[in-house]
Amino acid sequence: MPGRRGLATRQRLLxxxxxxxxxxxYRDVKVIDIAREAGTSPATFYQYFADVEAAIxxxxxxxxxxxxxxxxxxxxxxxxxKAGLATATALCDTFFEFWEEYRSILRVMDLATEEGDRRFxxxxxxxxxxxxxxxxxxxxQFQESGRHPRELDPTATAAxxxxxxxxxxxxxxxxxxxxxxxxxxxxSMARQIYWGVTGQKA
Amino acid sequence: MPGRRGLATRQRLLxxxxxxxxxxxYRDVKVIDIAREAGTSPATFYQYFADVEAAIxxxxxxxxxxxxxxxxxxxxxxxxxKAGLATATALCDTFFEFWEEYRSILRVMDLATEEGDRRFxxxxxxxxxxxxxxxxxxxxQFQESGRHPRELDPTATAAxxxxxxxxxxxxxxxxxxxxxxxxxxxxSMARQIYWGVTGQKA
DNA sequence: GTCCTAAGCTGAACCACCGTCAGATCCAGC
DNA sequence: GCTGGATCTGACGGTGGTTCAGCTTAGGAC
Numbered sequence: 001m002p003g004r005r006g007l008a009t010r011q012r013l014l015x016x017x018x019x020x021x022x023x024x025x026y027r028d029v030k031v032i033d034i035a036r037e038a039g040t041s042p043a044t045f046y047q048y049f050a051d052v053e054a055a056i057x058x059x060x061x062x063x064x065x066x067x068x069x070x071x072x073x074x075x076x077x078x079x080x081x082k083a084g085l086a087t088a089t090a091l092c093d094t095f096f097e098f099w100e101e102y103r104s105i106l107r108v109m110d111l112a113t114e115e116g117d118r119r120f121x122x123x124x125x126x127x128x129x130x131x132x133x134x135x136x137x138x139x140x141q142f143q144e145s146g147r148h149p150r151e152l153d154p155t156a157t158a159a160x161x162x163x164x165x166x167x168x169x170x171x172x173x174x175x176x177x178x179x180x181x182x183x184x185x186x187x188s189m190a191r192q193i194y195w196g197v198t199g200q201k202a
Numbered sequence: 203m204p205g206r207r208g209l210a211t212r213q214r215l216l217x218x219x220x221x222x223x224x225x226x227x228y229r230d231v232k233v234i235d236i237a238r239e240a241g242t243s244p245a246t247f248y249q250y251f252a253d254v255e256a257a258i259x260x261x262x263x264x265x266x267x268x269x270x271x272x273x274x275x276x277x278x279x280x281x282x283x284k285a286g287l288a289t290a291t292a293l294c295d296t297f298f299e300f301w302e303e304y305r306s307i308l309r310v311m312d313l314a315t316e317e318g319d320r321r322f323x324x325x326x327x328x329x330x331x332x333x334x335x336x337x338x339x340x341x342x343q344f345q346e347s348g349r350h351p352r353e354l355d356p357t358a359t360a361a362x363x364x365x366x367x368x369x370x371x372x373x374x375x376x377x378x379x380x381x382x383x384x385x386x387x388x389x390s391m392a393r394q395i396y397w398g399v400t401g402q403k404a
Numbered sequence: 405g406t407c408c409t410a411a412g413c414t415g416a417a418c419c420a421c422c423g424t425c426a427g428a429t430c431c432a433g434c
Numbered sequence: 435g436c437t438g439g440a441t442c443t444g445a446c447g448g449t450g451g452t453t454c455a456g457c458t459t460a461g462g463a464c
Contacts, residue, residue: 003411005460025317027229027255032450041414046452053229107316114309114372115227121376129380149404152393156386159377160370160394167369168362170316174323175361178331184358188398191354192362195397196390202351205440207431234421243443248423 002048010048012038014062017055021104026111053112060109060123063102067127070094074134079142085202088190092165096182099169106170128166132158138197148199161196164189204250212250214240216264219257223306228313255314262311262325265304269329272296276336281344287404290392294367298384301371308372330368334360340399350401363398366391 002010016037020029029052035042049055073094077087099106112120135158142148168175168185175185194202204212218239222231231254237244251257275296279289301308314322337360344350370377370387377387396404 003460006412009412025319026313030450031452042451043414043453044412047412051451103316107313111228111309111313113376114305117227121379124376125380149393152390153382153386156377156382157390157393159382160366160387160390163369163373164362164366164394167365171365174315174326175358177323178327180355180358180361184355185362188354188359188362191351191359192366192394192398196394199403201401207441211441232421233423244422245424245443246441249441253423 006048009038009040009044013040013045013048014055014059017052018059018104021056021059021108026108053117056105056108057119057123059105060120063105064123064127066101067098068130070098071130071134074131074138079138079197082202084198085190085194088193088197089186091193092186092189095165095169096172096186099166099172103170110170128162132162135161135197142198157196161193164192208250211240211242211246215242215247215250216257216261219254220261220306223258223261223310228310258307258310259321259325261307262322265307266325266329268303269300270332272300273332273336276333276340281340281399284404286400287392287396290395290399291388293395294388294391297367297371298374298388301368301374305372312372330364334364337363337399344400359398363395366394 013034016034017029019037020034024033031042031045031052034052034055035045038045045055049058070091073087073091077090078084079087109120109124113124132155136155139148139154139157143150143152143154168189172182172185176182191202194200215236218236219231221239222236226235233244233247233254236254236257237247240247247257251260272293275289275293279292280286281289311322311326315326334357338357341350341356341359345352345354345356370391374384374387378384393404396402
């Protein structure tokens with residue numbers, strides 16, 4: 001349990017880690033650089049974190065607590081008719097914002113998750129499961145009312161839509177570089193989400 | 203230009219790199235381990251590749267040439283009616299297979315692309331652009347026939363669908379671990395694709 | 405103000421890996 | 435079996451990883 005000074009140092013190290021991650025490839029983020037940036041010695045870093053991954057893990061945890069707003073939007077928004085399309089559009093925008101803010105952490109989280117890292121996978125689940133459950137509920141509601149193909153698993157549909165949101169948000173710049181405007185991506189994606197949730201055309 | 207022996211050595215190093223990548227986190231893949239595995243010295247590795255990334259880049263290039271079948275499926279398949287849904291389903295299956303085969307390379311490619319690496323971005327574009335163009339054409343065709351919302355950009359719609367395919371294929375095991383069956387994912391995804399391409403319910 | 409103590413920090417050491425180069429080894433063709 | 439170019443490697447200086455014993459500092463007690 002670190003005291004006041006220790007907490008300040010740890011926070012400084014976390015911030016520098018986030019900075020390094022923003023400006024350097026994950027593979028090249030070195031403890032010594034983080035320490036230098038924070039005006040301290042590498043040994044101090046190891047007092048607070050077992051390795052660079054552990055620091056990023058902590059950053060990812062901080063991020064998760066900011067992720068509730070994603071699920072909130074889904075639960076609170078209306079999904080019927082024109083307002084439903086507006087909710088879907090707002091959801092896309094919020095995903096874009098969120099990814100913009102935490103881009104560098106999210107990409108490491110994604111890699112680590114795919115590499116089978118349990119800790120990152122758990123954090124990813126905490127972040128996206130909430131969204132998935134909210135979306136599943138929305139889909140299930142419309143499925144009961146009959147307009148939706150019965151044979152589809154609402155959880156799977158929600159997972160597919162969340163994947164779409166996460167991946168498009170992650171590669172937004174790639175698409176722009178390639179001539180596709182973010183606004184068009186958003187509109188197409190919102191339409192897919194509206195369809196997926198309600199089973200109906202707008 | 204390496205001769206016969208040189209080419210064999212390079213190929214062996216590439217295979218060992220792919221092996222290491224499968225069993226080790228990207229961050230921890232070391233030249234010395236690859237060399238050991240290949241029964242050669244690190245210096246030999248540097249005769250063929252500038253660094254580990256360069257080797258992975260070459261693996262990614264080999265992968266790209268196997269990627270044509272993805273676009274082929276989209277161009278050849280019928281998209282109308284029940285057969286259209288079958289084409290969408292087959293597309294999902296092919297994506298799953300492809301990702302299964304090249305999982306470890308694809309995740310590094312994704313990371314590097316998001317980190318702004320031009321070379322990996324270019325390869326990613328070569329791989330997915332073809333798919334995207336094929337899908338864009340399919341969407342545009344249905345849009346002309348009027349059943350599709352006019353205001354949507356077909357390129358963006360295609361991009362959104364390709365993102366969905368790539369991300370779900372990448373995280374297939376994550377979803378299964380979490381209780382969602384691959385088959386259900388595939389069916390939900392196929393439905394979204396069918397909707398996205400044709401603008402109609404199945 | 406001085407002292408004391410626990411919290412916090414670091415210099416230095418050791419080891420692994422990187423990336424390079426001069427020299428050793430191999431082998432195809434004569 | 436000799437030779438020249440292709441191929442490989444041992445060894446080295448340099449950087450970063452990680453540890454630990456010992457130093458510094460904050461701040462409470464007096």
